[in-house]
Amino acid sequence: MIYADNAATTQMSEKVIKAMLPYMEKIWGNPSSLYSFGQESKDSISFAREQIAGCIGATAAEIYFTSGGSEADNQAIISAAKIGAKKNKRHIISTAFEHHAVLHTLDKLKREGFEIELLDVHENGIITPEQVKNAIREDTALVTIMYANNEIGTIQPIAEIGEICRAAKVIFHTDAVQAAGHLPIDVKAQNIDLLSISAHKFHGPKGIGALYARKGIQLVNIIEGGAQERGKRGGTENVPAIMGMATALLDACANMAENNSKLLELRQKLIDGLNKIPHSTLNGDAEKRLPGNVNFCFEGIEGEALLLHLDDKGICASSGSACTSGSLDPSHVLLAIGRQHEIAHGSLRLTLCENNTAAEVEKIIVAVGEVVEYLRSISPLWKDKLIGKREFVLPE
Amino acid sequence: MPLYSAKVMDHFRNPRNVGSIENADGVGEVGNAVCGDIMKIYLKIDDDIITDVKFETFGCGSAIASSSMATEMIKGKPVSEVLQLTNKAVTEALDGLPAHKLHCSVLAEEAIKAAIEDYQAKHKQ
Ligand SMILES: Cc1ncc(COP(=O)(O)O)c(C=O)c1O
Ligand SMILES: [Zn+2]
Numbered sequence: 001m002i003y004a005d006n007a008a009t010t011q012m013s014e015k016v017i018k019a020m021l022p023y024m025e026k027i028w029g030n031p032s033s034l035y036s037f038g039q040e041s042k043d044s045i046s047f048a049r050e051q052i053a054g055c056i057g058a059t060a061a062e063i064y065f066t067s068g069g070s071e072a073d074n075q076a077i078i079s080a081a082k083i084g085a086k087k088n089k090r091h092i093i094s095t096a097f098e099h100h101a102v103l104h105t106l107d108k109l110k111r112e113g114f115e116i117e118l119l120d121v122h123e124n125g126i127i128t129p130e131q132v133k134n135a136i137r138e139d140t141a142l143v144t145i146m147y148a149n150n151e152i153g154t155i156q157p158i159a160e161i162g163e164i165c166r167a168a169k170v171i172f173h174t175d176a177v178q179a180a181g182h183l184p185i186d187v188k189a190q191n192i193d194l195l196s197i198s199a200h201k202f203h204g205p206k207g208i209g210a211l212y213a214r215k216g217i218q219l220v221n222i223i224e225g226g227a228q229e230r231g232k233r234g235g236t237e238n239v240p241a242i243m244g245m246a247t248a249l250l251d252a253c254a255n256m257a258e259n260n261s262k263l264l265e266l267r268q269k270l271i272d273g274l275n276k277i278p279h280s281t282l283n284g285d286a287e288k289r290l291p292g293n294v295n296f297c298f299e300g301i302e303g304e305a306l307l308l309h310l311d312d313k314g315i316c317a318s319s320g321s322a323c324t325s326g327s328l329d330p331s332h333v334l335l336a337i338g339r340q341h342e343i344a345h346g347s348l349r350l351t352l353c354e355n356n357t358a359a360e361v362e363k364i365i366v367a368v369g370e371v372v373e374y375l376r377s378i379s380p381l382w383k384d385k386l387i388g389k390r391e392f393v394l395p396e
Numbered sequence: 397m398p399l400y401s402a403k404v405m406d407h408f409r410n411p412r413n414v415g416s417i418e419n420a421d422g423v424g425e426v427g428n429a430v431c432g433d434i435m436k437i438y439l440k441i442d443d444d445i446i447t448d449v450k451f452e453t454f455g456c457g458s459a460i461a462s463s464s465m466a467t468e469m470i471k472g473k474p475v476s477e478v479l480q481l482t483n484k485a486v487t488e489a490l491d492g493l494p495a496h497k498l499h500c501s502v503l504a505e506e507a508i509k510a511a512i513e514d515y516q517a518k519h520k521q
Contacts, residue, residue: 302432304456308408322432323456323500330432342429378414378460380436380452381429 002360005316006201006292007150007178007351012244013203019247020205023240031237032226041239048246052210055253056195057186064211064219064229065242069177069198070101071222072211075233076194077105077144079213079220080171081114084141090114093135093143096336097121099150102175103332106144114141125154125284125337132161136168143172147179147195151320151333151349152284153293155183162191171217177201177209181252182260182290193217197249199241203353204248208241259354263291266352266361270294273365277372279385279394283334283347292352295320297339299394300382301346301375303330309371315364320347342381343393400457401491407461412468415450421518424510427503433459437467437507441515444475451507455500458493462486462501466508475512481505 003011023044029035031042050060066072077092084090094106096118106116119131132143143165148155158174165172173194176185181202187195194217198209213219225234252259271282271294279299298306303319310317320331322345329335330344339347350364376382384390400408417438427434433455440448449471451463466486470478483505487493493501 300454302455302459305408305460308405308457312409321456323458323497341432345429345432378411378452379434379454380425381434381454383416383452 002315002356002363004350004352004356004360004364005318006353007153007290007349008318009200009206010203010353011355012205013248013251015251016204016244016248020240020244023243027239031239032228041237045237045239045242048242051246051250052197053212055185055249056180056197056212057188058212059215061230062187062212062215064213064232065237066196066209066211066233067207068209069099069175069196069201070209072196072198072209073099073101073173073175073177074105075211075219075222076173076196076213077102077109077142078222079217080142080144080173080194081109082220083171083218084139087141089139089141091117091137091140093117093119093132093140093145095119095121095127095145097125097149097151097333098144098146099175099177102144102146119145121154121336123338124288125149125152125333126288127156129157129160129164133164133168136164136170140168140170143170145172145174147174147176147185148183148290149284149333150178151331152295152337153178153290153351154284155179155288155290158192159190165193166191178290181249182256182292184256187212187214199245199248202248202252204245205241208238208245210245255354260291262354263352266356266358267291267294269358270350270352270361270364273361274368277369278396279392280372281343281394283337283339290351292356294350294352296348296350297334297343297394298346298348298372299343299392300379300385301372303345303347305375306346306348306368306371309374310367313367313371315367318349318351320349321345340393399494400461401493403465403489403491404457404461404493407464407490408457411451411460411464413450413464413471414452416452417448417450420450420511422511422513422515424507424512424514426506426510427455429454432456433500433503435459435463435503435507437463437511439508439511439515441475446470446473446475446478455503456497458497458500459503461490462493462504463507465489466504470508475515478508479512481508 029038180197200206303321304323334344420438422439
């Protein structure tokens with residue numbers, strides 16, 4: 001099997017699994033318990049909290065463990081909205097291609113009377129700091145813009161946006177779920193107030209994440225309960241997962257430069273190979289994208305059929321076609337960068353990690369080429385284009 | 397559990413009756429590129445019997461498999477009987493489809509009906 005869907009989730013590393021086992025086998029006490037056996041668990045997660053904080057330039061007191069990226073996004077946005085509402089600020093700036101954990105939370109706030117302004121992400125999938133600057137108003141409560149997009153991998157100018165928000169005294173949240181462990185993050189230098197991460201995107205366990213909230217930002221509970229996470233997130237801590245997340249993040253950050261230089265080579269090879277397929281195009285900026293992300297549209301075919309045939313060839317990938325999302329519309333990300341519906345249906349996302357090899361990339365290129373050619377051969381849409389009955393959308 | 401039944405995957409992997417028919421007696425095309433599924437059916441009809449049928453599909457696994465199954469179900473059948481074909485019958489023959497995939501299979505029934513309408517329109521002249 002060739003796994004090329006690392007933006008969906010990653011394989012846990014041996015090291016991470018080993019780091020978690022003692023917290024299932026031996027140190028399984030409740031961190032809230034008074035006796036020393038429980039305190040051992042508590043000390044362990046305190047240590048993990050410090051390690052995670054260290055990886056992003058935060059302090060331990062600014063890290064709150066959550067059930068993952070979605071919860072962190074929800075809590076960050078709801079909290080910033082409440083802070084804004086107290087000062088009668090109900091304007092929120094975001095982008096059209098955020099993850100649904102962000103967009104659906106914003107929808108909820110809209111129903112509660114907030115005004116949501118979604119910035120255009122352009123054809124290259126990158127917003128400019130000027131757009132943010134121009135959009136900020138007296139009553140802006142929050143700017144929430146993802147660090148890197150989960151479908152097309154494009155990296156946003158986070159430090160510049162942070163600087164603008166700080167100067168305007170507007171809270172800045174970034175969904176860094178795809179970036180953490182893959183791109184350098186320094187919440188202080190980048191003037192980030194709130195930041196979400198999720199362990200399973202960097203070889204950690206699923207169902208655990210963290211919200212960084214700058215000292216002074218008052219969080220609102222999503223989960224009410226005990227006094228865990230300084231009263232901001234009830235529920236007995238998932239100690240093994242927290243320990244796994246810390247190990248995974250530390251490892252990813254320590255090997256970031258090495259991993260990324262390898263990935264950049266693999267990415268280029270894959271892009272060059274897929275570019276040879278006629279009437280295809282790379283989605284998102286060719287350079288300012290996550291080192292492992294490749295996202296293409298192939299004209300005249302549909303993405304789910306492509307994925308099923310790739311699965312038969314042992315390749316795991318994903319697509320933004322409507323038929324893979326269960327809705328009638330293709331990916332909101334591809335539509336946001338201006339891809340026509342017809343083209344967006346034929347999309348393929350391949351996301352590599354440092355464990356992928358050049359030989360695997362070569363196999364992927366051959367397999368995708370074969371499947372695209374086959375699907376085009378049975379596609380009436382493609383045939384119409386060949387005989388000039390319909391226009392090609394993408395250049396040769 | 398896999399998304400699709402073994403039957404669906406069989407028809408998806410080895411679609412029957414793929415291609416086109418030159419000088420077909422009836423041609424029907426339904427769907428559009430915006431919603432991501434287009435199905436085209438070609439019919440050869442002699443004495444009101446479907447003697448040959450071919451299809452081309454731009455669409456997902458469900459769309460391709462239901463086109464394939466539908467063409468098998470109508471080959472050799474009289475036009476009057478083919479007009480009774482329902483999407484439900486195609487879906488059942490495929491051992492079912494996930495609920496959110498049913499809309500992709502409706503096109504098979506519609507494309508066949510469109511092809512027969514085309515045949516009947518030509519025939520009247
Ligand atoms: C950008 C982004 N935000 C949020 C999430 C949600 O994270 P989780 O699966 O940990 O809830 C994901 C992962 O799917 C993501 O890619
Ligand atoms: Zn479909």
